[in-house]
Amino acid sequence: MPEQTESKRPMRPEPTSFMTGLFLWTEWGMEWILYILRQMALFEILDILGKLSILVGVIFFVCEAEDRKEQKHLEAWRAIASMRNQPGNGGRIDALQSLNKDKVALMGIEVQRAYLSLINLQEANLQEANFSGSALFQANFEKAILYKAIFGCISQTALDRKCTDLYKANFQAANLSNAYLSGDLRNTSFVDASLLNAQLVKVNLQGANLDRADLKGTHLECVEGLTPEQIKHAKNWQDAHYDDKISQALGLPAKSKVNCSVLQLNSSTNRLEESVR
Template identity: 35%
Template sequence: MAERINKNLLKLYFFKFHQPFISIEKKVLEPILDYLKRLALLEILGLMGNVSLIIGVIVFVSGEKQRRNAEIYQAWQVITAAYNQSGSGGRKEALEFLNSEPRRIPWFWMRWERQSLRGLEAPKAYLKEIQLPEADLLQADLQQANLLQANLQEAFLWQVNLQQAVLIGANLQQADLSRANLQEAFLWQANLQQTNLSRTNLKQAKLWGTNLKQTDLSDTDLHQAFYTDETTSEDVCKKFFLSYPCPTKFPEAFNPKAAGMKLIKEWKDIPKRENDK
Protein backbone atom coordinates (compact mmCIF):
# COMPACT_ATOMS: atom_id res chain seq x y z
CA MET A 1 0.00 0.00 0.00
CA ALA A 2 2.80 2.35 0.91
CA GLU A 3 4.56 1.54 -2.39
CA ARG A 4 1.43 2.42 -4.39
CA ILE A 5 1.13 5.77 -2.61
CA ASN A 6 4.76 6.49 -3.25
CA LYS A 7 4.38 5.74 -6.99
CA ASN A 8 1.33 8.01 -7.26
CA LEU A 9 3.20 10.77 -5.51
CA LEU A 10 6.07 10.33 -7.95
CA LYS A 11 3.70 10.59 -10.94
CA LEU A 12 2.09 13.62 -9.41
CA TYR A 13 5.50 15.18 -8.95
CA PHE A 14 6.51 14.58 -12.58
CA PHE A 15 3.14 15.85 -13.81
CA LYS A 16 3.52 19.10 -11.93
CA PHE A 17 7.14 19.37 -13.06
CA HIS A 18 6.12 19.11 -16.77
CA GLN A 19 3.21 21.56 -16.57
CA PRO A 20 5.30 24.64 -17.50
CA PHE A 21 6.79 22.81 -20.48
CA ILE A 22 3.35 21.73 -21.68
CA SER A 23 2.16 25.32 -21.43
CA ILE A 24 5.20 26.54 -23.41
CA GLU A 25 4.58 23.90 -26.08
CA LYS A 26 0.97 24.98 -26.53
CA LYS A 27 1.62 28.71 -26.48
CA VAL A 28 4.90 28.84 -28.43
CA LEU A 29 5.90 25.67 -30.20
CA GLU A 30 2.53 24.72 -31.69
CA PRO A 31 1.98 28.16 -33.35
CA ILE A 32 5.51 27.99 -34.73
CA LEU A 33 4.87 24.55 -36.16
CA ASP A 34 1.56 25.72 -37.65
CA TYR A 35 3.34 28.71 -39.25
CA LEU A 36 6.02 26.45 -40.71
CA LYS A 37 3.36 24.16 -42.15
CA ARG A 38 1.57 27.13 -43.77
CA LEU A 39 4.90 28.43 -45.07
CA ALA A 40 5.66 25.09 -46.66
CA LEU A 41 2.20 25.08 -48.26
CA LEU A 42 2.79 28.57 -49.66
CA GLU A 43 6.13 27.48 -51.06
CA ILE A 44 4.48 24.52 -52.73
CA LEU A 45 1.77 26.76 -54.18
CA GLY A 46 4.41 29.25 -55.35
CA LEU A 47 6.38 26.48 -56.97
CA MET A 48 3.25 25.24 -58.73
CA GLY A 49 2.57 28.80 -59.93
CA ASN A 50 6.08 29.08 -61.32
CA VAL A 51 5.72 25.75 -63.07
CA SER A 52 2.42 26.89 -64.61
CA LEU A 53 4.05 30.13 -65.75
CA ILE A 54 6.94 28.24 -67.35
CA ILE A 55 4.50 25.90 -69.11
CA GLY A 56 2.53 28.92 -70.37
CA VAL A 57 5.69 30.54 -71.74
CA ILE A 58 6.70 27.30 -73.46
CA VAL A 59 3.25 26.99 -75.06
CA PHE A 60 3.35 30.66 -76.16
CA VAL A 61 6.82 30.36 -77.69
CA SER A 62 6.08 27.05 -79.39
CA GLY A 63 3.00 28.60 -81.05
CA GLU A 64 4.95 31.61 -82.35
CA LYS A 65 5.29 30.31 -85.90
CA GLN A 66 1.67 29.22 -86.02
CA ARG A 67 0.47 32.68 -84.96
CA ARG A 68 2.70 34.34 -87.55
CA ASN A 69 1.32 32.08 -90.29
CA ALA A 70 -2.23 32.89 -89.18
CA GLU A 71 -1.52 36.63 -89.40
CA ILE A 72 -0.02 36.22 -92.89
CA TYR A 73 -3.03 34.20 -94.03
CA GLN A 74 -5.41 36.84 -92.66
CA ALA A 75 -3.50 39.63 -94.46
CA TRP A 76 -3.76 37.78 -97.78
CA GLN A 77 -7.47 37.22 -97.15
CA VAL A 78 -7.95 40.99 -96.82
CA ILE A 79 -6.02 41.61 -100.06
CA THR A 80 -7.94 38.94 -101.96
CA ALA A 81 -11.33 40.15 -100.68
CA ALA A 82 -10.59 43.70 -101.87
CA TYR A 83 -9.74 42.62 -105.42
CA ASN A 84 -11.02 45.00 -108.12
CA GLN A 85 -12.12 47.58 -105.54
CA SER A 86 -11.15 51.18 -106.20
CA GLY A 87 -10.55 51.93 -102.52
CA SER A 88 -7.98 50.55 -100.12
CA GLY A 89 -10.17 47.82 -98.66
CA GLY A 90 -7.56 47.33 -95.95
CA ARG A 91 -4.95 46.39 -98.54
CA LYS A 92 -2.54 49.16 -97.63
CA GLU A 93 -2.13 47.97 -94.04
CA ALA A 94 -2.12 44.31 -95.10
CA LEU A 95 0.62 44.87 -97.70
CA GLU A 96 2.72 46.90 -95.29
CA PHE A 97 2.40 44.11 -92.73
CA LEU A 98 3.47 41.44 -95.22
CA ASN A 99 6.47 43.52 -96.26
CA SER A 100 7.53 44.29 -92.69
CA GLU A 101 10.25 42.57 -90.67
CA PRO A 102 8.93 42.68 -87.09
CA ARG A 103 11.01 41.44 -84.19
CA ARG A 104 10.29 37.95 -82.94
CA ILE A 105 9.02 37.51 -79.40
CA PRO A 106 10.82 36.62 -77.16
CA TRP A 107 13.81 36.47 -79.52
CA PHE A 108 14.08 40.26 -79.86
CA TRP A 109 17.42 40.03 -81.66
CA MET A 110 15.75 38.08 -84.49
CA ARG A 111 13.28 39.30 -87.12
CA TRP A 112 10.64 37.65 -89.28
CA GLU A 113 11.37 37.60 -93.00
CA ARG A 114 9.35 39.92 -95.23
CA GLN A 115 6.83 38.12 -97.43
CA SER A 116 7.01 38.03 -101.22
CA LEU A 117 4.34 40.09 -102.99
CA ARG A 118 5.06 38.59 -106.40
CA GLY A 119 2.11 38.47 -108.75
CA LEU A 120 0.01 40.80 -106.57
CA GLU A 121 -3.32 41.67 -108.21
CA ALA A 122 -4.35 45.17 -107.09
CA PRO A 123 -5.48 47.21 -110.12
CA LYS A 124 -7.09 50.57 -109.28
CA ALA A 125 -6.19 50.12 -105.62
CA TYR A 126 -5.97 53.21 -103.41
CA LEU A 127 -2.52 52.88 -101.85
CA LYS A 128 -1.60 56.50 -101.19
CA GLU A 129 1.61 56.91 -99.14
CA ILE A 130 2.05 53.16 -98.79
CA GLN A 131 5.40 52.08 -97.32
CA LEU A 132 6.85 49.16 -99.32
CA PRO A 133 10.64 49.63 -99.36
CA GLU A 134 12.55 46.62 -100.74
CA ALA A 135 9.27 44.89 -101.58
CA ASP A 136 9.30 41.97 -104.02
CA LEU A 137 6.55 42.90 -106.50
CA LEU A 138 7.70 40.91 -109.49
CA GLN A 139 5.01 40.89 -112.23
CA ALA A 140 2.46 42.58 -109.96
CA ASP A 141 -0.61 44.22 -111.51
CA LEU A 142 -1.00 47.77 -110.19
CA GLN A 143 -2.60 49.26 -113.27
CA GLN A 144 -4.30 52.61 -112.50
CA ALA A 145 -3.41 52.22 -108.83
CA ASN A 146 -3.08 55.35 -106.70
CA LEU A 147 0.47 55.25 -105.34
CA LEU A 148 0.75 58.96 -104.59
CA GLN A 149 3.88 59.62 -102.50
CA ALA A 150 4.43 55.89 -102.05
CA ASN A 151 7.76 54.62 -100.76
CA LEU A 152 9.04 51.91 -103.11
CA GLN A 153 12.73 52.51 -102.59
CA GLU A 154 14.87 49.55 -103.67
CA ALA A 155 11.73 47.57 -104.53
CA PHE A 156 11.92 44.73 -107.07
CA LEU A 157 9.36 45.80 -109.70
CA TRP A 158 10.52 43.75 -112.65
CA GLN A 159 7.75 43.39 -115.27
CA VAL A 160 5.22 45.12 -113.01
CA ASN A 161 2.15 46.67 -114.66
CA LEU A 162 1.88 50.32 -113.62
CA GLN A 163 0.06 51.59 -116.67
CA GLN A 164 -1.75 54.87 -115.88
CA ALA A 165 -0.75 54.49 -112.24
CA VAL A 166 -0.44 57.62 -110.09
CA LEU A 167 3.13 57.79 -108.78
CA ILE A 168 3.30 61.53 -108.16
CA GLY A 169 5.98 62.32 -105.59
CA ALA A 170 6.73 58.61 -105.13
CA ASN A 171 10.14 57.40 -103.98
CA LEU A 172 11.45 54.80 -106.44
CA GLN A 173 15.12 55.39 -105.83
CA GLN A 174 17.28 52.35 -106.69
CA ALA A 175 14.19 50.31 -107.57
CA ASP A 176 14.35 47.71 -110.34
CA LEU A 177 11.69 48.59 -112.93
CA SER A 178 13.25 46.66 -115.77
CA ARG A 179 10.70 45.63 -118.44
CA ALA A 180 7.91 47.28 -116.43
CA ASN A 181 4.88 48.89 -118.07
CA LEU A 182 4.64 52.55 -117.06
CA GLN A 183 2.77 53.75 -120.11
CA GLU A 184 0.82 56.97 -119.38
CA ALA A 185 1.89 56.79 -115.74
CA PHE A 186 1.88 59.99 -113.67
CA LEU A 187 5.42 60.38 -112.39
CA TRP A 188 5.89 64.08 -111.90
CA GLN A 189 8.19 65.01 -109.02
CA ALA A 190 8.89 61.32 -108.44
CA ASN A 191 12.36 60.21 -107.37
CA LEU A 192 13.75 57.64 -109.82
CA GLN A 193 17.40 58.32 -109.13
CA GLN A 194 19.63 55.26 -109.75
CA THR A 195 16.57 53.28 -110.83
CA ASN A 196 16.83 50.48 -113.38
CA LEU A 197 14.48 51.41 -116.24
CA SER A 198 16.09 49.29 -118.92
CA ARG A 199 13.59 48.04 -121.52
CA THR A 200 10.79 49.78 -119.62
CA ASN A 201 7.71 51.13 -121.38
CA LEU A 202 7.36 54.83 -120.52
CA LYS A 203 5.31 55.88 -123.55
CA GLN A 204 3.32 59.05 -122.88
CA ALA A 205 4.39 59.02 -119.23
CA LYS A 206 4.26 62.35 -117.39
CA LEU A 207 7.80 63.04 -116.22
CA TRP A 208 7.79 66.76 -115.49
CA GLY A 209 10.03 67.62 -112.56
CA THR A 210 11.00 63.94 -112.21
CA ASN A 211 14.44 62.99 -110.91
CA LEU A 212 16.05 60.54 -113.36
CA LYS A 213 19.67 61.16 -112.40
CA GLN A 214 21.98 58.14 -112.74
CA THR A 215 19.02 56.12 -114.02
CA ASP A 216 19.57 53.22 -116.43
CA LEU A 217 17.58 54.20 -119.54
CA SER A 218 19.04 51.63 -121.90
CA ASP A 219 16.44 50.47 -124.44
CA THR A 220 13.76 52.41 -122.54
CA ASP A 221 10.75 53.42 -124.63
CA LEU A 222 10.18 57.13 -123.91
CA HIS A 223 8.25 57.89 -127.09
CA GLN A 224 5.91 60.87 -126.52
CA ALA A 225 6.72 60.94 -122.81
CA PHE A 226 6.45 64.45 -121.38
CA TYR A 227 9.22 66.36 -119.61
CA THR A 228 10.08 69.88 -118.44
CA ASP A 229 13.26 71.94 -118.49
CA GLU A 230 14.56 75.37 -117.41
CA THR A 231 12.45 77.05 -120.11
CA THR A 232 9.17 75.68 -118.76
CA SER A 233 6.96 78.55 -117.58
CA GLU A 234 6.29 79.27 -113.93
CA ASP A 235 2.54 78.86 -114.47
CA VAL A 236 3.02 75.29 -115.69
CA CYS A 237 5.19 74.45 -112.69
CA LYS A 238 2.63 75.89 -110.28
CA LYS A 239 -0.22 74.02 -111.95
CA PHE A 240 1.41 70.76 -110.97
CA PHE A 241 2.51 72.03 -107.54
CA LEU A 242 6.17 72.12 -108.54
CA SER A 243 8.63 74.73 -107.34
CA TYR A 244 9.91 76.97 -110.12
CA PRO A 245 12.02 76.17 -112.10
CA CYS A 246 10.89 72.56 -112.41
CA PRO A 247 13.17 70.75 -114.89
CA THR A 248 13.16 67.00 -115.34
CA LYS A 249 16.58 65.74 -114.25
CA PHE A 250 18.13 63.27 -116.71
CA PRO A 251 21.33 61.22 -116.66
CA GLU A 252 24.39 62.97 -118.05
CA ALA A 253 24.56 63.23 -121.86
CA PHE A 254 20.96 62.01 -122.23
CA ASN A 255 19.03 63.70 -125.03
CA PRO A 256 15.25 63.67 -124.39
CA LYS A 257 14.40 64.96 -127.87
CA ALA A 258 16.40 62.19 -129.49
CA ALA A 259 14.43 59.72 -127.36
CA GLY A 260 11.17 61.06 -128.85
CA MET A 261 10.04 62.92 -125.71
CA LYS A 262 7.84 66.03 -125.69
CA LEU A 263 8.81 69.23 -123.88
CA ILE A 264 6.20 71.04 -121.81
CA LYS A 265 6.91 74.78 -121.93
CA GLU A 266 3.51 76.46 -121.88
CA TRP A 267 -0.09 75.58 -121.07
CA LYS A 268 -0.76 74.66 -124.68
CA ASP A 269 1.86 71.90 -124.47
CA ILE A 270 0.11 70.12 -121.61
CA PRO A 271 -1.87 67.06 -122.75
CA LYS A 272 -5.55 67.93 -123.03
CA ARG A 273 -6.56 65.40 -120.42
CA GLU A 274 -4.24 67.03 -117.87
CA ASN A 275 -5.18 70.57 -118.90
CA ASP A 276 -8.83 69.88 -118.14
CA LYS A 277 -8.10 68.93 -114.54
Protein backbone atom coordinates in the same frame (compact mmCIF):
# COMPACT_ATOMS: atom_id res chain seq x y z
CA MET B 1 19.41 16.49 -48.62
CA PRO B 2 20.04 20.01 -47.30
CA GLU B 3 17.93 20.99 -44.33
CA GLN B 4 15.03 23.30 -45.04
CA THR B 5 15.17 26.66 -43.33
CA GLU B 6 12.57 26.58 -40.57
CA SER B 7 10.11 29.44 -40.50
CA LYS B 8 10.33 31.64 -37.45
CA ARG B 9 7.70 30.80 -34.86
CA PRO B 10 5.17 33.56 -34.16
CA MET B 11 5.94 35.42 -30.93
CA ARG B 12 3.28 35.68 -28.26
CA PRO B 13 1.91 39.24 -28.10
CA GLU B 14 1.73 41.32 -24.91
CA PRO B 15 -1.30 43.59 -25.28
CA THR B 16 -1.63 46.67 -23.09
CA SER B 17 -5.43 46.97 -23.39
CA PHE B 18 -8.49 45.00 -24.44
CA MET B 19 -8.70 46.65 -27.88
CA THR B 20 -5.03 46.15 -28.71
CA GLY B 21 -5.26 42.63 -27.31
CA LEU B 22 -8.20 41.81 -29.61
CA PHE B 23 -6.20 42.90 -32.63
CA LEU B 24 -2.86 41.37 -31.57
CA TRP B 25 -4.31 37.98 -30.53
CA THR B 26 -6.20 37.75 -33.85
CA GLU B 27 -3.03 38.59 -35.75
CA TRP B 28 -1.06 36.02 -33.69
CA GLY B 29 -3.61 33.32 -34.50
CA MET B 30 -3.37 34.03 -38.22
CA GLU B 31 0.44 33.94 -38.02
CA TRP B 32 0.23 30.46 -36.46
CA ILE B 33 -2.05 29.23 -39.21
CA LEU B 34 0.39 30.56 -41.83
CA TYR B 35 3.33 29.05 -39.92
CA ILE B 36 1.74 25.60 -39.89
CA LEU B 37 0.84 25.74 -43.58
CA ARG B 38 4.40 26.66 -44.45
CA GLN B 39 5.64 23.49 -42.82
CA MET B 40 3.50 21.33 -45.10
CA ALA B 41 5.20 19.90 -48.21
CA LEU B 42 1.95 20.27 -50.18
CA PHE B 43 2.19 24.03 -50.17
CA GLU B 44 5.83 23.95 -51.25
CA ILE B 45 4.82 21.71 -54.17
CA LEU B 46 2.00 24.08 -55.09
CA ASP B 47 4.46 26.97 -55.07
CA ILE B 48 6.82 25.08 -57.37
CA LEU B 49 3.95 24.11 -59.69
CA GLY B 50 2.87 27.74 -59.91
CA LYS B 51 6.33 28.81 -61.02
CA LEU B 52 6.52 25.82 -63.39
CA SER B 53 3.22 26.78 -65.04
CA ILE B 54 4.62 30.24 -65.82
CA LEU B 55 7.69 28.65 -67.41
CA VAL B 56 5.51 26.29 -69.49
CA GLY B 57 3.38 29.24 -70.62
CA VAL B 58 6.47 31.12 -71.80
CA ILE B 59 7.70 28.03 -73.71
CA PHE B 60 4.33 27.58 -75.45
CA PHE B 61 4.21 31.29 -76.32
CA VAL B 62 7.64 31.08 -77.99
CA CYS B 63 6.84 27.81 -79.79
CA GLU B 64 3.57 29.19 -81.19
CA ALA B 65 5.19 32.41 -82.51
CA GLU B 66 5.57 30.97 -86.01
CA ASP B 67 1.92 29.84 -86.05
CA ARG B 68 0.80 33.32 -85.02
CA LYS B 69 2.90 34.86 -87.80
CA GLU B 70 1.40 32.48 -90.38
CA GLN B 71 -2.09 33.36 -89.18
CA LYS B 72 -1.28 37.07 -89.47
CA HIS B 73 -0.03 36.52 -93.03
CA LEU B 74 -3.14 34.56 -93.93
CA GLU B 75 -5.38 37.37 -92.68
CA ALA B 76 -3.35 39.91 -94.69
CA TRP B 77 -3.71 37.87 -97.89
CA ARG B 78 -7.45 37.55 -97.28
CA ALA B 79 -7.77 41.32 -96.92
CA ILE B 80 -6.00 41.82 -100.24
CA ALA B 81 -7.92 39.10 -102.07
CA SER B 82 -11.31 40.28 -100.79
CA MET B 83 -10.73 43.73 -102.32
CA ARG B 84 -9.51 42.59 -105.72
CA ASN B 85 -10.53 45.05 -108.44
CA GLN B 86 -12.41 47.10 -105.84
CA PRO B 87 -11.78 50.83 -105.29
CA GLY B 88 -10.59 52.25 -102.01
CA ASN B 89 -8.15 50.97 -99.42
CA GLY B 90 -10.01 48.16 -97.67
CA GLY B 91 -7.09 47.42 -95.35
CA ARG B 92 -4.72 46.75 -98.23
CA ILE B 93 -2.13 49.31 -97.14
CA ASP B 94 -1.70 47.69 -93.71
CA ALA B 95 -1.82 44.20 -95.21
CA LEU B 96 0.85 44.89 -97.85
CA GLN B 97 3.12 46.73 -95.43
CA SER B 98 2.79 43.95 -92.85
CA LEU B 99 3.68 41.24 -95.36
CA ASN B 100 6.62 43.24 -96.66
CA LYS B 101 7.87 43.93 -93.12
CA ASP B 102 8.02 40.15 -92.60
CA LYS B 103 9.95 39.79 -95.89
CA VAL B 104 7.10 37.97 -97.64
CA ALA B 105 7.51 38.06 -101.44
CA LEU B 106 4.69 39.94 -103.18
CA MET B 107 5.47 38.74 -106.69
CA GLY B 108 2.60 38.87 -109.16
CA ILE B 109 0.21 40.55 -106.71
CA GLU B 110 -2.94 42.14 -108.16
CA VAL B 111 -3.86 45.47 -106.54
CA GLN B 112 -5.71 47.33 -109.27
CA ARG B 113 -7.98 50.33 -108.60
CA ALA B 114 -6.63 50.50 -105.04
CA TYR B 115 -6.09 53.62 -102.98
CA LEU B 116 -2.52 53.11 -101.75
CA SER B 117 -1.23 56.65 -101.35
CA LEU B 118 1.70 57.02 -98.91
CA ILE B 119 2.20 53.25 -98.77
CA ASN B 120 5.71 52.12 -97.78
CA LEU B 121 6.91 49.14 -99.82
CA GLN B 122 10.62 49.81 -99.48
CA GLU B 123 12.75 46.84 -100.61
CA ALA B 124 9.62 44.83 -101.47
CA ASN B 125 9.74 42.01 -104.02
CA LEU B 126 6.99 43.12 -106.41
CA GLN B 127 8.12 41.36 -109.55
CA GLU B 128 5.31 41.30 -112.14
CA ALA B 129 2.90 43.03 -109.71
CA ASN B 130 -0.06 44.86 -111.23
CA PHE B 131 -0.97 48.30 -109.82
CA SER B 132 -3.01 49.49 -112.80
CA GLY B 133 -5.43 52.31 -112.06
CA SER B 134 -4.27 52.65 -108.46
CA ALA B 135 -3.59 55.84 -106.51
CA LEU B 136 0.05 55.71 -105.37
CA PHE B 137 0.64 59.34 -104.44
CA GLN B 138 3.97 59.58 -102.56
CA ALA B 139 4.29 55.80 -102.45
CA ASN B 140 7.72 54.55 -101.36
CA PHE B 141 9.22 51.87 -103.64
CA GLU B 142 12.84 52.61 -102.74
CA LYS B 143 15.10 49.63 -103.60
CA ALA B 144 12.04 47.54 -104.53
CA ILE B 145 12.17 44.81 -107.16
CA LEU B 146 9.61 45.84 -109.79
CA TYR B 147 10.81 43.77 -112.72
CA LYS B 148 7.97 43.54 -115.27
CA ALA B 149 5.60 45.33 -112.89
CA ILE B 150 2.62 47.07 -114.48
CA PHE B 151 1.50 50.57 -113.51
CA GLY B 152 -0.98 50.84 -116.34
CA CYS B 153 -4.53 52.01 -117.01
CA ILE B 154 -7.97 50.49 -116.58
CA SER B 155 -11.25 51.18 -118.33
CA GLN B 156 -13.64 53.30 -116.30
CA THR B 157 -16.24 53.47 -119.05
CA ALA B 158 -16.22 52.82 -122.76
CA LEU B 159 -14.78 56.30 -123.32
CA ASP B 160 -12.84 56.86 -120.12
CA ARG B 161 -9.75 55.34 -118.56
CA LYS B 162 -7.98 55.67 -115.22
CA CYS B 163 -4.20 55.42 -115.13
CA THR B 164 -1.93 55.09 -112.12
CA ASP B 165 -1.27 58.15 -109.98
CA LEU B 166 2.43 58.07 -109.06
CA TYR B 167 2.78 61.76 -108.26
CA LYS B 168 5.84 62.23 -106.02
CA ALA B 169 6.40 58.47 -105.78
CA ASN B 170 9.86 57.29 -104.73
CA PHE B 171 11.56 54.72 -107.00
CA GLN B 172 15.07 55.50 -105.81
CA ALA B 173 17.45 52.59 -106.54
CA ALA B 174 14.47 50.42 -107.56
CA ASN B 175 14.69 47.75 -110.25
CA LEU B 176 12.11 48.72 -112.89
CA SER B 177 13.59 46.66 -115.71
CA ASN B 178 10.95 45.74 -118.30
CA ALA B 179 8.28 47.49 -116.20
CA TYR B 180 5.36 49.40 -117.74
CA LEU B 181 4.33 52.81 -116.41
CA SER B 182 1.58 55.09 -117.66
CA GLY B 183 -0.05 57.97 -115.82
CA ASP B 184 0.95 60.85 -113.57
CA LEU B 185 4.65 60.62 -112.68
CA ARG B 186 5.25 64.27 -111.92
CA ASN B 187 8.01 64.93 -109.36
CA THR B 188 8.72 61.20 -109.16
CA SER B 189 12.22 60.15 -108.07
CA PHE B 190 14.07 57.64 -110.24
CA VAL B 191 17.47 58.41 -108.74
CA ASP B 192 19.82 55.43 -109.27
CA ALA B 193 16.90 53.34 -110.55
CA SER B 194 17.25 50.69 -113.25
CA LEU B 195 14.84 51.37 -116.12
CA LEU B 196 16.37 48.89 -118.56
CA ASN B 197 13.87 48.27 -121.37
CA ALA B 198 11.08 49.81 -119.29
CA GLN B 199 8.14 51.46 -121.04
CA LEU B 200 7.05 54.89 -119.87
CA VAL B 201 4.27 55.53 -122.36
CA LYS B 202 2.29 58.77 -122.45
CA VAL B 203 3.32 59.68 -118.90
CA ASN B 204 3.77 63.12 -117.36
CA LEU B 205 7.38 63.39 -116.16
CA GLN B 206 7.35 67.07 -115.23
CA GLY B 207 9.86 67.58 -112.41
CA ALA B 208 10.85 63.89 -112.33
CA ASN B 209 14.38 63.20 -111.08
CA LEU B 210 16.34 60.90 -113.39
CA ASP B 211 19.76 61.41 -111.80
CA ARG B 212 21.95 58.37 -112.55
CA ALA B 213 18.93 56.31 -113.64
CA ASP B 214 19.88 53.68 -116.23
CA LEU B 215 17.88 54.42 -119.40
CA LYS B 216 19.37 51.77 -121.64
CA GLY B 217 16.56 50.56 -123.90
CA THR B 218 13.95 52.61 -122.02
CA HIS B 219 10.91 53.68 -124.07
CA LEU B 220 10.12 57.35 -123.47
CA GLU B 221 7.79 58.02 -126.39
CA CYS B 222 4.79 60.34 -126.12
CA VAL B 223 5.79 61.66 -122.68
CA GLU B 224 4.92 65.10 -121.32
CA GLY B 225 7.01 67.54 -119.29
CA LEU B 226 10.33 65.83 -120.03
CA THR B 227 13.26 68.14 -120.79
CA PRO B 228 16.68 67.39 -122.28
CA GLU B 229 18.23 68.57 -118.98
CA GLN B 230 16.35 65.89 -117.04
CA ILE B 231 17.33 63.19 -119.50
CA LYS B 232 21.02 64.07 -119.59
CA HIS B 233 21.33 63.53 -115.83
CA ALA B 234 20.64 59.84 -116.44
CA LYS B 235 23.00 57.07 -117.54
CA ASN B 236 22.90 55.58 -121.04
CA TRP B 237 20.34 58.20 -122.10
CA GLN B 238 21.62 57.98 -125.69
CA ASP B 239 20.41 54.37 -125.83
CA ALA B 240 16.79 55.13 -124.88
CA HIS B 241 13.87 55.36 -127.31
CA TYR B 242 12.29 58.80 -127.79
CA ASP B 243 9.67 60.28 -130.10
CA ASP B 244 10.82 62.54 -132.90
CA LYS B 245 10.34 65.76 -130.92
CA ILE B 246 12.53 64.70 -127.99
CA SER B 247 15.10 63.06 -130.26
CA GLN B 248 15.49 66.34 -132.11
CA ALA B 249 15.89 68.29 -128.83
CA LEU B 250 18.61 65.85 -127.75
CA GLY B 251 20.40 65.99 -131.08
CA LEU B 252 19.74 62.31 -131.73
CA PRO B 253 18.55 60.75 -135.00
CA ALA B 254 14.78 60.24 -135.13
CA LYS B 255 14.03 56.52 -135.10
CA SER B 256 10.72 56.07 -133.26
CA LYS B 257 7.80 54.68 -135.22
CA VAL B 258 5.23 55.17 -132.48
CA ASN B 259 2.17 57.21 -133.45
CA CYS B 260 1.15 58.93 -130.22
CA SER B 261 -2.20 60.08 -131.63
CA VAL B 262 -3.55 56.54 -132.04
CA LEU B 263 -2.60 55.07 -128.67
CA GLN B 264 -5.55 53.23 -127.14
CA LEU B 265 -6.04 51.14 -124.04
CA ASN B 266 -5.74 47.38 -124.41
CA SER B 267 -8.06 46.21 -121.63
CA SER B 268 -6.48 42.75 -121.51
CA THR B 269 -2.99 44.08 -120.81
CA ASN B 270 -3.81 47.46 -119.17
CA ARG B 271 -1.37 49.08 -121.61
CA LEU B 272 -1.67 51.91 -124.08
CA GLU B 273 -0.96 50.52 -127.52
CA GLU B 274 -1.36 51.67 -131.10
CA SER B 275 -4.79 50.80 -132.40
CA VAL B 276 -4.89 48.39 -135.32
CA ARG B 277 -6.58 49.87 -138.36
